[in-house]
Amino acid sequence: MLLANHPLLGKTITGDTASKLTIRAADDVARFSLRIDPAVAQAAGAAFGMPLPTRIGGMVEAGGRMALQLGPDEWVLTASVAEGDGIENAFATLGETHSLVDIGHREVGILVEGEAAALALRSAIAFDVEAMAVGTGCRTLFDKAQIVLIREDKNRFRIEVWRSFADHVWGILHAVSREIALGL
Structure with missing residues (x-):
C-alpha cells in the first residue's frame, strides 16, 4: 500500500495546452x-x-x-x-x-492522459500502443523497466511499475512531455 516515501507522491507533469498531455501519480490501490x-x-x-x-x-x-x-x-x-x-x-x-x-507494497501507478498519451508512451515502448484496444492490458518494457500497461480509455493509460523503477519511468515521461510540448 502507499507508504510515506512513495516515490511519486504529489508529482504531476502537465504539458502545455498544445501538448494535451498530463502525467500524474495514480491513487493507491x-x-x-x-x-x-x-x-x-x-x-x-x-x-x-x-x-x-x-x-x-x-x-x-x-x-x-x-x-x-x-x-x-x-x-x-x-x-x-x-x-x-x-x-x-x-x-x-x-x-x-x-x-x-x-503486491501493493512493490508497485505504484502512473496515469498518462490526453491526446498525446499514446505518443508519449510510444517513445519508450517497442510495440504499437495505438493498436491496443481500450479495456486491455499487457506486461511489457518501458525503456528497460518492466511494467504492466493498461489502456483504460482512448486517451488514458495506466502504468503499473515496481516502486524501485518509478523514478526512472517518471523521468523518461517528463523528458518526453517536454519534447511533445516543444513539437519535437
Whole structure:
C-alpha cells in the first residue's frame, strides 16, 4: 500500500495546452498477483467479487475493482485499499489451489492522459500502443523497466511499475512531455 516515501507522491507533469498531455501519480490501490488453474477461475472470480477475464490481455472492471489476465493462469487484481484485507480473507477460504500475493507494497501507478498519451508512451515502448484496444492490458518494457500497461480509455493509460523503477519511468515521461510540448 502507499507508504510515506512513495516515490511519486504529489508529482504531476502537465504539458502545455498544445501538448494535451498530463502525467500524474495514480491513487493507491490494493494490488494482488493471482495464479490459479484457469479451470477454476470462476471460483476465483466469486472470491474476488466479480468474474475474471478469460483471455490474455482481457480486463474486467466493476465496483472499483479491476482484474487483468496477464497469462494463461495469471491475473492482476486491484481494488480500493480498504478492500484489501477482505479480498485476502475471501481467497483464504477459496478451497482451490492458488497463489494470491499482495503486491501493493512493490508497485505504484502512473496515469498518462490526453491526446498525446499514446505518443508519449510510444517513445519508450517497442510495440504499437495505438493498436491496443481500450479495456486491455499487457506486461511489457518501458525503456528497460518492466511494467504492466493498461489502456483504460482512448486517451488514458495506466502504468503499473515496481516502486524501485518509478523514478526512472517518471523521468523518461517528463523528458518526453517536454519534447511533445516543444513539437519535437
